[in-house]
Amino acid sequence: MMKSERERNPPSMIHYNKSSRQFHLQTKASSYVLQILETGHLAHLYFGKKIRHRNDFENFIDQKKISYGSTTSYNRLIDGFSLQHELLEYSSYGKGDYRNPSISLLSNDGNRTFDFIYQSHQIFTGKKELDGLPSSYAYESEDVQSLELILEDKCYELRLILSYSIFHDKDVISRSVSLQNRGKQVLIIDKISSFSLDFDKPDFDLVTLDGSWIRERFSHRRALNYGMTEISSRRGVSGSDHNPFILLCDSNASEISGNAYGFALIYSGNHSSSVEVNTHDKTRIQMGINDFDFSWKLNENEIFQSPEALLVFSDKGINGISSMYHRFIRFNIVRGPWQFKERPILFNNWEATYFKFNEKKLLSLAKEAKALGMELFVLDDGWFGKREDDHSSLGDWTVNLKKLPGGLKGLGDKIKKTGLDFGIWVEPEMISIESELYKQHPEWMIQCPMREPSPARNQFILDLANPLVCEYICESMKSLFSSADISYVKWDMNRNFSDIYSHSLKPEQQKEFSHRYVLGLYGILKELTEQFPHILFESCASGGNRFDLAMFCFMPQIWTSDNTDAMERLHIQSGSSLFAPTSVMGAHVSAVPNHQVLRNTPIESRFNTAAFGLLGYELDLSKITNFEKKVIKKQIAFYKEHRKLLQFGTFYRIKAPSDRGTSLWMIVSEDQKDAILGYYQQLAQPNPPSERYLLEGLNPDMLYEVQNRTQFMDIRQFGDLINQALPVSINTEGILHSKIAENYLYELEKTEFKAFGDQLMFRGFVPKQQFYGTGLDDHCAFLGDFGSRLFILRAVED
Missing domain, CATH: 3.20.20.70 (Aldolase class I)
Structure with a gap:
C-alpha cells in the first residue's frame, strides 16, 4: 500500500537549534519554546499561538545584566544573573530562586540545596508509557514526537528527566518528570511537580472547578493578584473540593475568544495546583502530587516517576480549551472496546x-x-x-x-x-x-x-x-x-x-x-x-x-x-x-x-x-x-x-447557567450537518425581555432546518388556567382532572424554520416568546420554573 504524503513526511514537531541551544515544540496551532542558559539551567521562552520556526529566537529573554540590590546571584562568574528573575522550566530550592520550587529534596547528610544542570537530550518518535501510572497514548498511527531533557546534580549524582510529548494534531503537550538516584546517598523527595511553567506577565484570570459532595465542579473565575493561589486535595482522592484541572486566560477572554491555557493532571490522589505571581510580575504555574504529608525514600539506582500533566493553548477562548481536551480524552485517554462505542441507556x-x-x-x-x-x-x-x-x-x-x-x-x-x-x-x-x-x-x-x-x-x-x-x-x-x-x-x-x-x-x-x-x-x-x-x-x-x-x-x-x-x-x-x-x-x-x-x-x-x-x-x-x-x-x-x-x-457552552436566568448548551456533529441546542430556564420572569443567542460550530454555508423536540406537559402545571383552554370547566382538585393529567399528553408549542449557519451564528437564534401572564396559545412558549427545550438542527438542501 502506498504511503500518504503525511506518512512519508510527518510534520516536524520538535526543533533543536544547536547554536542557540533552543528547543521549539510545535503543535498544529501552538508553539512552546525553551532554551539552555549559559549556566545550564532551562529557561522558558514562550508558550502560545504558533509562531514560525527560527534558528535563533533573539530578544525572547530579558537582557538585564545589572543585579538588583538584594538579589542573590547564582555564582560569582556571571554578574547580575539571578535565578529569581529568570523564566525557568523547572526550579529547585537553595540557589537564589525564592519562588515556589518545582522540586524539594533532602539528602541523608542533611543537604536541602540542589542544582540541576542540562547534560543532554533526546528526541524520538512516539511516546513512552509511565511506569506504574496511567498516561496518555498515541492513537493508532497519529503523529507524536517526544523530547527528554536530562538534567543532573553532579554533587549528588542525581538525574532529573523532563519529558515532553507533542500531539501535533490534537494541540496537546504532555509533560512529566522522573528522578533517578545514581549515587550512594539515600534521598528523600519532599516535593516533585509534574511540570512548572513561568510566564512574564501577571494579568491572568484563574478558572478552577470547586465544590463539595452533590455540588461538584462548579466553575469559578477570579483575577490573579500577587502571592500564591493553590487548589489541592488532602483527601486521598482527587476530590470534589478542587479538581486537578485549572485554566488561565486573559482578563478579556470569553467562551469563544481570547487567549487561554489549560492544565490537567492525570492522577487520582492528593494533588496540588498552584499559581504564583511575584512582585516582578512573573507568573509560575505548577501541578503535581500534593507535597502535604508526602515524602518518598529514593535509594541508589531507584527512579521516581511523577504523574503526567496535559498542557493546551487556545486563542479561541475557553470553549477552545474544552474542545481540545474533549477530543484528546476520547482519542488519547479512554481506551479499549468501549472507547467509541455508544453507551447503553x-x-x-x-x-x-x-x-x-x-x-x-x-x-x-x-x-x-x-x-x-x-x-x-x-x-x-x-x-x-x-x-x-x-x-x-x-x-x-x-x-x-x-x-x-x-x-x-x-x-x-x-x-x-x-x-x-x-x-x-x-x-x-x-x-x-x-x-x-x-x-x-x-x-x-x-x-x-x-x-x-x-x-x-x-x-x-x-x-x-x-x-x-x-x-x-x-x-x-x-x-x-x-x-x-x-x-x-x-x-x-x-x-x-x-x-x-x-x-x-x-x-x-x-x-x-x-x-x-x-x-x-x-x-x-x-x-x-x-x-x-x-x-x-x-x-x-x-x-x-x-x-x-x-x-x-x-x-x-x-x-x-x-x-x-x-x-x-x-x-x-x-x-x-x-x-x-x-x-x-x-x-x-x-x-x-x-x-x-x-x-x-x-x-x-x-x-x-x-x-x-x-x-x-x-x-x-x-x-x-x-x-x-x-x-x-x-x-x-x-x-x-x-x-x-x-x-x-462537539460540545459548546453558549450561555453559562445562573441562579435565575437561562443557559444554553449545544452539540454539533463532526460534519456539521446535525446539531442539538439545549435551552434551560431556572426561574420564570414576569414580562421578560426578548431573547437572541449566537450559536456555535455550524457551517456558515449550510442551510439548517430547526425544529424543537416534541415535548409534553402535565396539565396540572397550569392550575386553574386549564379551564381557559377547555370547553367545560373542571375541578382541578377532582378525580376527573387527576385522571386526565395522568394519561393526557399535552403537546407544547412547535418551532420550525430554516436558516443558514451564518445567520444562526452571527445574527442569532430567537426562541419563541414566553408566556408571561397573557396570551397562552400555540405561538407562545410556556416554560415556567425549571422549563427547558431541545432544538434539532439538520442540514438540508437549499
Whole structure:
C-alpha cells in the first residue's frame, strides 16, 4: 500500500537549534519554546499561538545584566544573573530562586540545596508509557514526537528527566518528570511537580472547578493578584473540593475568544495546583502530587516517576480549551472496546429501592424498564453479605441468598430474558468492621495504632499500599465478574481518607502511603480491565469525588454526581465540560421531589439535562404515572435516534447557567450537518425581555432546518388556567382532572424554520416568546420554573 504524503513526511514537531541551544515544540496551532542558559539551567521562552520556526529566537529573554540590590546571584562568574528573575522550566530550592520550587529534596547528610544542570537530550518518535501510572497514548498511527531533557546534580549524582510529548494534531503537550538516584546517598523527595511553567506577565484570570459532595465542579473565575493561589486535595482522592484541572486566560477572554491555557493532571490522589505571581510580575504555574504529608525514600539506582500533566493553548477562548481536551480524552485517554462505542441507556435501582429489595421487586422494575426502551439493568448496593444498610459487609463479596435465592447468575439470567443486559455495583476498596474480612484481617484496614478509627458512611478503607490487599481485591473481583453474565460494573468509593497508617509499611515510609495507595489502585484496575475488556466500567466516588483523567484511562465513564436534580446538574455538567466530554459523563433522570434538594422539576427538563451525557433512569418505575411512562418512552426513542451525536459530538457552552436566568448548551456533529441546542430556564420572569443567542460550530454555508423536540406537559402545571383552554370547566382538585393529567399528553408549542449557519451564528437564534401572564396559545412558549427545550438542527438542501 502506498504511503500518504503525511506518512512519508510527518510534520516536524520538535526543533533543536544547536547554536542557540533552543528547543521549539510545535503543535498544529501552538508553539512552546525553551532554551539552555549559559549556566545550564532551562529557561522558558514562550508558550502560545504558533509562531514560525527560527534558528535563533533573539530578544525572547530579558537582557538585564545589572543585579538588583538584594538579589542573590547564582555564582560569582556571571554578574547580575539571578535565578529569581529568570523564566525557568523547572526550579529547585537553595540557589537564589525564592519562588515556589518545582522540586524539594533532602539528602541523608542533611543537604536541602540542589542544582540541576542540562547534560543532554533526546528526541524520538512516539511516546513512552509511565511506569506504574496511567498516561496518555498515541492513537493508532497519529503523529507524536517526544523530547527528554536530562538534567543532573553532579554533587549528588542525581538525574532529573523532563519529558515532553507533542500531539501535533490534537494541540496537546504532555509533560512529566522522573528522578533517578545514581549515587550512594539515600534521598528523600519532599516535593516533585509534574511540570512548572513561568510566564512574564501577571494579568491572568484563574478558572478552577470547586465544590463539595452533590455540588461538584462548579466553575469559578477570579483575577490573579500577587502571592500564591493553590487548589489541592488532602483527601486521598482527587476530590470534589478542587479538581486537578485549572485554566488561565486573559482578563478579556470569553467562551469563544481570547487567549487561554489549560492544565490537567492525570492522577487520582492528593494533588496540588498552584499559581504564583511575584512582585516582578512573573507568573509560575505548577501541578503535581500534593507535597502535604508526602515524602518518598529514593535509594541508589531507584527512579521516581511523577504523574503526567496535559498542557493546551487556545486563542479561541475557553470553549477552545474544552474542545481540545474533549477530543484528546476520547482519542488519547479512554481506551479499549468501549472507547467509541455508544453507551447503553441504563436503569439503576438505587433511588427506587435503596437497600430494600428482593428478586421479585428487581424483576418487576426490569420489565418496566424494558417496556420503556431501556437497555441495561444495574443492581446497586445491598446485594451481598448481610447488607441491609450501610453498616456491614463491605469486603464480603458473596451474594445475599435471602434477597437473591438464585444468586447473581440466577438474577442475571432472568434479567437477560427480559431483553436487558445486566450490571452490578461494587465498592472493592472498602471494608466494614462488621464483616468476615475484618474478622480475618483487621490489619488490612487503614487505621492508626492505639486510636479509635474515624468512620465515614459507616465504613473504612482497605490498605491498597499492601500488595496482599491488592491481590485479594483482584481475586475476589475476578471471581465475582466471572460468576454471572455481567456487562457493566459501577466501581464506587464512598469516603475520603482518615487515620492514615499502613501496617505494611515501615515507620519511615508512612508518608509514602497515599501515593502507594494510588499505585495499588492503578495496578488493580489495569489487571481487571484487561481481563474483562467486554465489561463497561463506570467509576464512582460518592458521585464525583474522583472525577479525573487517570480514572478515564481505565473506565470510559464516570458517575458525574450523586446530585440528579436537573437544575443543579446544569452547573455540575457545565463545570465538568471545561475538560470532560459528554461521552464520559453519567447523567440520570430521577424522581421528584428530587432526593438531594427536594425540588420539583418537570420530567422533560430532567431528560433534557441528562441527554447531554450518558443517559440513565433512577426512579421507581412502579410508582410513576401513565403520563410519565409515555413521556419516558418518547424520550428514550429520541435519545436512541440522536445518541451518537449527544455522546460523541462537539460540545459548546453558549450561555453559562445562573441562579435565575437561562443557559444554553449545544452539540454539533463532526460534519456539521446535525446539531442539538439545549435551552434551560431556572426561574420564570414576569414580562421578560426578548431573547437572541449566537450559536456555535455550524457551517456558515449550510442551510439548517430547526425544529424543537416534541415535548409534553402535565396539565396540572397550569392550575386553574386549564379551564381557559377547555370547553367545560373542571375541578382541578377532582378525580376527573387527576385522571386526565395522568394519561393526557399535552403537546407544547412547535418551532420550525430554516436558516443558514451564518445567520444562526452571527445574527442569532430567537426562541419563541414566553408566556408571561397573557396570551397562552400555540405561538407562545410556556416554560415556567425549571422549563427547558431541545432544538434539532439538520442540514438540508437549499
